[in-house]
Amino acid sequence: AQRVTQPEKLLSVFKGAPVELKCNYSYSGSPELFWYVQYSRQRLQLLLRHISRESIKGFTADLNKGETSFHLKKPFAQEEDSAMYYCALSNAGNMLTFGGGTRLMVKP
């Protein structure tokens, strides 16, 4: 069975500080991993996917198969980054399993 774990429910940092949102997964196949973000009163939207190896809004995430992790990082947090962040894993049937979510609060 596939599982996605986000150990932190809440992460609070000051503006300009580095941020890392942790995500660990378990999956027997070859994983496809994603980060989704939900800003206040907005719909859930795709932030980035591991196969693209892209940086979106300054965020990056590297898939580490040895540690089964896909942590989301940003070197300098901004207040507008405050949101709920969900790590997600896609199975062969294209169904996303989400982690429990981490609320990021960036304080001024």
Add this chain to the structure above:
Amino acid sequence: DTAVSQTPKYLVTQMGNDKSIKCEQNLGHDTMYWYKQDSKKFLKIMFSYNNKELIINETVPNRFSPKSPDKAHLNLHINSLELGDSAVYFCASSHRTGDYTFGSGTRLTVV
């Protein structure tokens, strides 16, 4: 143009009632989904549906049923509503693996 639209945005109803939430997507995606987000913000898949296959999360009570009149619509019917059904329900659609477009959600409150 809203890509994935859900109606209504808010729904307050009494226990025991039957209600429906509608979802429409204009993206031409093949697959649509329903997710439930509980009070702790945990997102759980309820259904996945394309024109060939309906996949049901086995933990979803059979009071919940998806109905798809055509490829662009996936409605959610709920019978005999219970207090524990109160949540935000999200519809989504996808064409490419993992790249979902979500609706804005329907906040259901059962009183």
